[in-house]
Amino acid sequence: MVFYHAFYSMSEFFGFEIGTKLLDFFTPAEPFFAALFIVISGISSRLSHDNTKRGVRLLCIALALTVVTVVIMPMMNFEGAEIYFGILHLLSLSMLIFSALRAGLDKINPIVGFVLCIVIYILTYGVSAGFVGIAGLKTFALPAALYKTNYFMPLGFFNSSFHSADYFPLLPHLFMFLAGTFIGIYAANGRFPAFTYRRRSRALCFLGRHALVIYIAHQPVIFGILWVVEKIIAK
Template sequence: MMNEGAPLKTGRIYTMDELRGLAVFCMIFYHGFYTVGYLFGNFWGRFFFQFFTPAEPFFAGLFMFISGIACNLSHSNLARGLKLFAIAMGVTLVTALVVPEDIITFGILHFLSVCMILAGLLKPAIDRCRSIWIPVALCVFLYIFTMNIQYGYFGPGGMLKLMLPQGLYSTNWLAPLGFHNEDFMSADYFPMLPWIFVYAAGIFVGKLAKAGKFPKALYKSRVPVFGWMGRHALILYIVHQPVIYGVCLLIQALVSHG
């Protein structure tokens, strides 16, 4: 339950901006290694991309969690979600036309837009839930339970594995949920299951932010550059890949004419 006796704090929660910015920073470098390694054939780009691949779910999950917290501070998640969905579909169209071998059919923008829409539609039910930590614990359990859905089973694996009907994977219509076959393509892919539970955990923790009851230390700015990146996360996400690709083309041209 929320601590009703805690003093309310107001103002921008700078640590949220800075953590979101850190996640964006990691994402830019990660995608940069992919571009250099796989689109331009550089060995070291492939090496560092593969080296950092195990870390991707952590900084992507951090971004989702912070986004879930932030939805408590939005005036209209439904409107924001619909706008973001339009942008996400624009990304799908552009990648399909420009780099069809790296098309993004359901990436993190698609995921976040659907989560925002659901948060907007379910706001009355979310507001009626007074508990915080019980739903968060349930989200953790459901994340672990559904984390391997795209691999054909419920549970964390090993002895704790419940196989799913193969019919769920016969087509790719359910790919946004996590059910797809080997023909599915998406260079950036974050299905609703299990990631929606990371976002949902952020929603419930965000009730503390809305009430001004986050720890005092979180309202202080420590790394302003990450804070700036966090506040401009969407535009950075949209432009970073074209910029990286353009810089690589320029370097390639300079080297070839050198």
């Protein structure tokens, strides 16, 4: 995702042609890596001692990110980078929802829970487009009234005036997160393959422990590097 954001910034904010080509090439794979990131976050929630604390802390960071991209960056002439409900907002609320529902979710068979979440994820994937169901097979249009305002954009309902540079609504992505929490039961119970519990790479372990810091810091670092490159090229 770091590379994808780098290509996006190169293309959308600095107009580098190579960035546009790389963005076009990697865009089809972006949903897969995003889903993988969300699933891993769900798995990690089964290994956490306090998902409420993690969720609140991450939500504060997500809201700070919104302030930076919506208020501060436009003052620096960076338009179009506004993030109203990105992946950090999604993950923080997913953690809080999971924490609130955990007692009930624990009563569901992990395999049944995982399959059910994947089915709901597929059926709600088109919510942002105005329908539920499977495109090309059977769909049901949702009430147009849901899309007259942007107040419900965290759920996936918004009108044509809405724009968020990073957008991951709860529908359908909450269910991908919850699917990860059901997988996480096996991880927490030591039922993953033995090699997954061994420390094999210090570099990867470091990245795993500091994933949030890296995610937050990488975008300003990328902007800084690209800004310097742009100034050098302009000379």
